[in-house]
Amino acid sequence: MPDRYAVIGHPIAHSKSPLIHGLFARATGQDMAYEAIDGGAEPGGFARALAAFRAAGGRGVNVTLPFKLDALAAADKASDDARLAGAANALRWDGGRVEARNFDGIGLVRDIEVNLGLPLAGRRVLLLGAGGATRGALLPLARAGAARLFIANRTAAKAEALARALAPHLPAACALQGGGLDMPDGAFDVVINATSASLGGEAPAVPDGAFAPGALAYDMVYGKGLTPFMQRAQAAGCARVADGAGMLVEQAAEAFAWWRGVRPDTREALTVIQSRP
Numbered sequence: 109m110p111d112r113y114a115v116i117g118h119p120i121a122h123s124k125s126p127l128i129h130g131l132f133a134r135a136t137g138q139d140m141a142y143e144a145i146d147g148g149a150e151p152g153g154f155a156r157a158l159a160a161f162r163a164a165g166g167r168g169v170n171v172t173l174p175f176k177l178d179a180l181a182a183a184d185k186a187s188d189d190a191r192l193a194g195a196a197n198a199l200r201w202d203g204g205r206v207e208a209r210n211f212d213g214i215g216l217v218r219d220i221e222v223n224l225g226l227p228l229a230g231r232r233v234l235l236l237g238a239g240g241a242t243r244g245a246l247l248p249l250a251r252a253g254a255a256r257l258f259i260a261n262r263t264a265a266k267a268e269a270l271a272r273a274l275a276p277h278l279p280a281a282c283a284l285q286g287g288g289l290d291m292p293d294g295a296f297d298v299v300i301n302a303t304s305a306s307l308g309g310e311a312p313a314v315p316d317g318a319f320a321p322g323a324l325a326y327d328m329v330y331g332k333g334l335t336p337f338m339q340r341a342q343a344a345g346c347a348r349v350a351d352g353a354g355m356l357v358e359q360a361a362e363a364f365a366w367w368r369g370v371r372p373d374t375r376e377a378l379t380v381i382q383s384r385p
Protein backbone atom coordinates (compact mmCIF):
# COMPACT_ATOMS: atom_id res chain seq x y z
CA MET A 109 0.00 0.00 0.00
CA PRO A 110 1.50 3.37 -0.97
CA ASP A 111 1.58 6.13 1.68
CA ARG A 112 -1.27 8.54 1.07
CA TYR A 113 -1.04 12.34 0.78
CA ALA A 114 -3.50 14.91 -0.53
CA VAL A 115 -4.22 18.56 -1.19
CA ILE A 116 -7.41 19.98 0.35
CA GLY A 117 -9.00 23.12 -1.11
CA HIS A 118 -12.21 24.47 -2.63
CA PRO A 119 -12.43 24.48 -5.60
CA ILE A 120 -9.68 21.92 -6.20
CA ALA A 121 -10.21 20.41 -9.66
CA HIS A 122 -7.51 22.59 -11.28
CA SER A 123 -4.84 22.03 -8.62
CA LYS A 124 -1.40 21.19 -10.04
CA SER A 125 -0.25 19.61 -6.76
CA PRO A 126 -1.14 15.97 -7.69
CA LEU A 127 0.84 16.35 -10.93
CA ILE A 128 3.85 17.92 -9.18
CA HIS A 129 3.97 15.42 -6.31
CA GLY A 130 3.45 12.54 -8.76
CA LEU A 131 6.56 13.68 -10.66
CA PHE A 132 8.54 14.04 -7.41
CA ALA A 133 7.48 10.56 -6.21
CA ARG A 134 8.46 8.94 -9.50
CA ALA A 135 11.82 10.71 -9.66
CA THR A 136 12.75 9.86 -6.06
CA GLY A 137 11.28 6.32 -6.08
CA GLN A 138 8.91 7.04 -3.17
CA ASP A 139 5.95 4.68 -2.83
CA MET A 140 3.19 7.23 -2.33
CA ALA A 141 -0.18 8.30 -3.72
CA TYR A 142 -1.37 11.92 -3.87
CA GLU A 143 -4.96 12.96 -4.40
CA ALA A 144 -7.05 16.15 -4.51
CA ILE A 145 -9.86 16.55 -1.95
CA ASP A 146 -12.60 19.18 -2.20
CA GLY A 147 -13.36 20.52 1.29
CA GLY A 148 -16.60 22.06 0.01
CA ALA A 149 -18.16 25.45 0.74
CA GLU A 150 -19.97 24.51 3.98
CA PRO A 151 -18.56 25.72 7.32
CA GLY A 152 -16.40 23.03 8.95
CA GLY A 153 -15.65 21.41 5.58
CA PHE A 154 -11.89 21.49 6.04
CA ALA A 155 -11.98 19.88 9.49
CA ARG A 156 -14.27 17.12 8.20
CA ALA A 157 -12.12 16.43 5.14
CA LEU A 158 -8.96 16.35 7.26
CA ALA A 159 -10.49 14.01 9.86
CA ALA A 160 -11.73 11.63 7.14
CA PHE A 161 -8.33 11.57 5.42
CA ARG A 162 -6.51 10.90 8.69
CA ALA A 163 -8.98 8.14 9.60
CA ALA A 164 -8.36 6.56 6.18
CA GLY A 165 -4.63 6.35 6.90
CA GLY A 166 -3.42 9.55 5.16
CA ARG A 167 0.06 10.75 6.19
CA GLY A 168 0.01 14.46 5.36
CA VAL A 169 -1.76 17.17 3.37
CA ASN A 170 -1.12 20.35 1.47
CA VAL A 171 -3.73 23.00 2.05
CA THR A 172 -4.82 25.65 -0.42
CA LEU A 173 -7.48 28.36 -0.65
CA PRO A 174 -9.68 28.98 1.25
CA PHE A 175 -8.45 26.71 4.07
CA LYS A 176 -4.96 27.93 5.03
CA LEU A 177 -6.25 29.59 8.22
CA ASP A 178 -8.27 26.48 9.15
CA ALA A 179 -5.14 24.39 8.60
CA LEU A 180 -3.21 26.42 11.18
CA ALA A 181 -6.15 26.19 13.58
CA ALA A 182 -6.19 22.39 13.19
CA ALA A 183 -2.54 22.06 14.26
CA ASP A 184 -1.17 21.23 17.71
CA LYS A 185 2.24 22.61 16.77
CA ALA A 186 3.23 25.21 14.14
CA SER A 187 6.52 26.56 12.78
CA ASP A 188 7.23 30.26 13.33
CA ASP A 189 6.73 31.04 9.64
CA ALA A 190 3.23 29.50 9.81
CA ARG A 191 2.41 31.34 13.04
CA LEU A 192 3.62 34.69 11.69
CA ALA A 193 1.81 34.13 8.39
CA GLY A 194 -1.32 33.26 10.36
CA ALA A 195 -1.77 30.40 7.90
CA ALA A 196 -0.43 26.95 7.05
CA ASN A 197 -0.11 25.18 3.71
CA ALA A 198 1.24 21.80 4.82
CA LEU A 199 0.33 19.42 7.65
CA ARG A 200 1.69 16.11 8.86
CA TRP A 201 0.87 14.05 11.91
CA ASP A 202 2.44 11.41 13.99
CA GLY A 203 -0.05 9.70 16.25
CA GLY A 204 -2.45 12.35 17.56
CA ARG A 205 -0.37 15.51 17.10
CA VAL A 206 -0.74 17.58 13.95
CA GLU A 207 2.22 19.75 12.87
CA ALA A 208 1.81 22.77 10.56
CA ARG A 209 4.22 24.58 8.27
CA ASN A 210 3.91 27.33 5.70
CA PHE A 211 6.22 26.74 2.74
CA ASP A 212 4.85 29.47 0.44
CA GLY A 213 7.41 32.07 1.49
CA ILE A 214 10.41 29.76 1.29
CA GLY A 215 9.09 28.54 -2.08
CA LEU A 216 9.14 32.15 -3.28
CA VAL A 217 12.66 32.70 -1.94
CA ARG A 218 13.99 29.52 -3.56
CA ASP A 219 12.40 30.39 -6.90
CA ILE A 220 13.96 33.86 -6.88
CA GLU A 221 17.38 32.75 -5.62
CA VAL A 222 17.86 29.31 -7.19
CA ASN A 223 15.70 29.23 -10.33
CA LEU A 224 15.92 32.90 -11.27
CA GLY A 225 19.48 33.32 -10.00
CA LEU A 226 18.97 36.47 -7.92
CA PRO A 227 20.45 36.27 -4.40
CA LEU A 228 18.28 38.28 -2.00
CA ALA A 229 21.02 39.29 0.45
CA GLY A 230 21.18 43.07 0.65
CA ARG A 231 18.30 43.57 -1.83
CA ARG A 232 15.47 46.08 -1.66
CA VAL A 233 12.15 44.26 -2.07
CA LEU A 234 8.77 45.88 -2.73
CA LEU A 235 5.72 43.76 -1.93
CA LEU A 236 2.41 44.87 -3.44
CA GLY A 237 -0.61 43.89 -1.35
CA ALA A 238 -1.09 43.40 2.38
CA GLY A 239 -3.07 40.14 2.50
CA GLY A 240 -2.10 36.58 3.38
CA ALA A 241 0.29 36.17 0.45
CA THR A 242 2.44 39.10 1.61
CA ARG A 243 2.18 38.10 5.25
CA GLY A 244 3.57 34.64 4.46
CA ALA A 245 6.48 36.03 2.42
CA LEU A 246 7.88 38.59 4.88
CA LEU A 247 9.83 36.38 7.31
CA PRO A 248 11.41 34.13 4.61
CA LEU A 249 12.45 37.21 2.56
CA ALA A 250 13.98 38.84 5.65
CA ARG A 251 15.76 35.61 6.62
CA ALA A 252 17.20 35.42 3.11
CA GLY A 253 18.93 38.71 3.91
CA ALA A 254 16.74 41.33 2.20
CA ALA A 255 17.96 44.73 3.45
CA ARG A 256 14.66 46.53 2.94
CA LEU A 257 11.07 45.36 2.65
CA PHE A 258 8.33 47.81 1.73
CA ILE A 259 4.69 46.68 1.78
CA ALA A 260 2.66 48.88 -0.57
CA ASN A 261 -1.09 48.45 -0.55
CA ARG A 262 -4.18 50.06 -2.08
CA THR A 263 -5.40 50.48 1.51
CA ALA A 264 -2.31 52.07 3.06
CA ALA A 265 -3.42 51.59 6.66
CA LYS A 266 -3.50 47.81 6.18
CA ALA A 267 0.13 47.80 4.97
CA GLU A 268 1.22 50.05 7.85
CA ALA A 269 -0.50 47.79 10.39
CA LEU A 270 1.09 44.65 8.89
CA ALA A 271 4.55 46.25 8.97
CA ARG A 272 4.08 47.28 12.61
CA ALA A 273 2.91 43.79 13.57
CA LEU A 274 5.70 41.89 11.83
CA ALA A 275 8.68 44.23 12.37
CA PRO A 276 9.53 42.92 15.87
CA HIS A 277 9.80 39.37 14.49
CA LEU A 278 12.20 40.07 11.61
CA PRO A 279 16.02 40.16 11.78
CA ALA A 280 17.14 43.63 12.91
CA ALA A 281 19.17 44.16 9.71
CA CYS A 282 15.98 44.17 7.66
CA ALA A 283 14.08 47.49 7.49
CA LEU A 284 10.33 46.95 7.15
CA GLN A 285 7.86 49.69 6.23
CA GLY A 286 4.31 49.87 4.94
CA GLY A 287 2.28 52.46 3.03
CA GLY A 288 0.12 53.22 -0.01
CA LEU A 289 0.84 52.06 -3.56
CA ASP A 290 2.11 55.55 -4.41
CA MET A 291 4.31 55.78 -1.31
CA PRO A 292 7.44 53.64 -1.73
CA ASP A 293 10.32 56.06 -2.17
CA GLY A 294 13.30 55.01 -4.22
CA ALA A 295 13.78 52.01 -6.45
CA PHE A 296 13.60 48.30 -5.66
CA ASP A 297 15.61 45.30 -6.93
CA VAL A 298 12.61 42.95 -6.69
CA VAL A 299 8.97 44.00 -7.04
CA ILE A 300 6.49 41.26 -6.10
CA ASN A 301 2.80 41.39 -6.92
CA ALA A 302 1.09 39.66 -3.99
CA THR A 303 -2.31 41.29 -4.61
CA SER A 304 -5.26 39.45 -6.09
CA ALA A 305 -5.47 42.13 -8.83
CA SER A 306 -4.18 39.88 -11.65
CA LEU A 307 -7.13 37.55 -11.15
CA GLY A 308 -9.44 40.43 -12.10
CA GLY A 309 -7.27 41.47 -15.07
CA GLU A 310 -5.87 44.52 -13.28
CA ALA A 311 -2.41 45.69 -12.19
CA PRO A 312 -1.68 47.46 -8.90
CA ALA A 313 -0.79 51.09 -9.69
CA VAL A 314 2.86 51.07 -8.60
CA PRO A 315 4.98 54.04 -9.75
CA ASP A 316 7.31 53.32 -12.71
CA GLY A 317 10.26 54.57 -10.65
CA ALA A 318 9.82 51.68 -8.21
CA PHE A 319 11.64 49.35 -10.63
CA ALA A 320 15.42 49.70 -10.24
CA PRO A 321 17.51 49.14 -13.40
CA GLY A 322 17.76 45.34 -13.85
CA ALA A 323 14.93 44.72 -11.36
CA LEU A 324 12.96 41.48 -11.26
CA ALA A 325 9.16 41.86 -11.44
CA TYR A 326 7.51 38.79 -9.92
CA ASP A 327 3.80 38.00 -10.06
CA MET A 328 2.72 35.35 -7.54
CA VAL A 329 -0.10 34.12 -9.80
CA TYR A 330 0.70 31.42 -12.36
CA GLY A 331 -0.76 30.03 -15.54
CA LYS A 332 -2.13 33.43 -16.64
CA GLY A 333 0.54 34.22 -19.25
CA LEU A 334 1.90 37.76 -19.19
CA THR A 335 -0.26 39.33 -16.44
CA PRO A 336 -1.27 43.02 -16.37
CA PHE A 337 1.38 43.52 -13.63
CA MET A 338 4.10 41.90 -15.75
CA GLN A 339 3.05 44.05 -18.74
CA ARG A 340 3.13 47.17 -16.61
CA ALA A 341 6.61 46.26 -15.36
CA GLN A 342 7.85 45.74 -18.92
CA ALA A 343 6.35 49.08 -19.96
CA ALA A 344 8.29 50.67 -17.08
CA GLY A 345 11.51 49.27 -18.57
CA CYS A 346 11.77 46.12 -16.48
CA ALA A 347 13.37 43.34 -18.55
CA ARG A 348 13.06 40.48 -16.05
CA VAL A 349 9.55 39.26 -15.31
CA ALA A 350 8.38 35.96 -13.81
CA ASP A 351 5.14 34.40 -12.65
CA GLY A 352 4.53 32.20 -9.61
CA ALA A 353 4.86 28.76 -11.27
CA GLY A 354 8.30 28.29 -9.74
CA MET A 355 7.03 29.31 -6.29
CA LEU A 356 4.30 26.65 -6.58
CA VAL A 357 6.81 23.95 -7.50
CA GLU A 358 9.35 24.98 -4.85
CA GLN A 359 6.81 25.07 -1.98
CA ALA A 360 5.71 21.59 -3.10
CA ALA A 361 9.33 20.39 -2.96
CA GLU A 362 9.69 21.75 0.58
CA ALA A 363 6.56 19.86 1.70
CA PHE A 364 7.74 16.68 -0.06
CA ALA A 365 11.13 16.85 1.69
CA TRP A 366 9.42 17.49 5.05
CA TRP A 367 7.14 14.47 4.61
CA ARG A 368 9.53 12.02 2.98
CA GLY A 369 13.03 13.09 4.07
CA VAL A 370 14.11 13.25 0.40
CA ARG A 371 14.53 16.50 -1.53
CA PRO A 372 13.29 16.20 -5.12
CA ASP A 373 14.99 17.91 -8.04
CA THR A 374 12.45 20.52 -9.21
CA ARG A 375 13.60 21.06 -12.80
CA GLU A 376 11.33 18.47 -14.46
CA ALA A 377 8.24 19.69 -12.57
CA LEU A 378 9.08 23.31 -13.42
CA THR A 379 9.30 22.51 -17.13
CA VAL A 380 6.02 20.57 -17.04
CA ILE A 381 4.13 23.27 -15.11
CA GLN A 382 5.46 26.04 -17.31
CA SER A 383 4.48 24.19 -20.49
CA ARG A 384 1.03 23.15 -19.19
CA PRO A 385 -0.52 26.22 -17.56
Ligand code: ATR
Pocket residue numbers: 236237238239240241242261262263266302303304305308310311312313
Ligand atom coordinates in the same frame (compact mmCIF):
# COMPACT_ATOMS: atom_id res chain seq x y z
P1 ATR B 1 -4.56 36.97 0.00
O1 ATR B 1 -4.82 36.40 1.35
O2 ATR B 1 -4.63 35.97 -1.13
O3 ATR B 1 -3.33 37.82 -0.08
P2 ATR B 1 -6.45 39.10 0.50
O4 ATR B 1 -6.20 39.00 1.95
O5 ATR B 1 -7.86 39.21 0.01
O6 ATR B 1 -5.84 37.88 -0.32
O7 ATR B 1 -5.60 40.32 -0.03
C1 ATR B 1 -5.66 40.73 -1.35
C2 ATR B 1 -4.76 41.94 -1.51
O8 ATR B 1 -4.83 42.37 -2.86
C3 ATR B 1 -5.14 43.13 -0.64
O9 ATR B 1 -3.97 43.75 -0.20
C4 ATR B 1 -5.91 44.02 -1.64
O10 ATR B 1 -5.87 45.39 -1.34
P3 ATR B 1 -6.84 46.03 -0.19
O11 ATR B 1 -6.24 45.68 1.12
O12 ATR B 1 -6.80 47.49 -0.48
O13 ATR B 1 -8.19 45.42 -0.43
C5 ATR B 1 -5.15 43.76 -2.89
N1 ATR B 1 -5.89 44.02 -4.12
C6 ATR B 1 -6.97 43.33 -4.61
N2 ATR B 1 -7.37 43.82 -5.78
C7 ATR B 1 -6.56 44.88 -6.08
C8 ATR B 1 -6.45 45.80 -7.16
N3 ATR B 1 -7.29 45.75 -8.20
N4 ATR B 1 -5.47 46.73 -7.13
C9 ATR B 1 -4.62 46.79 -6.08
N5 ATR B 1 -4.67 45.96 -5.02
C10 ATR B 1 -5.61 45.01 -5.01
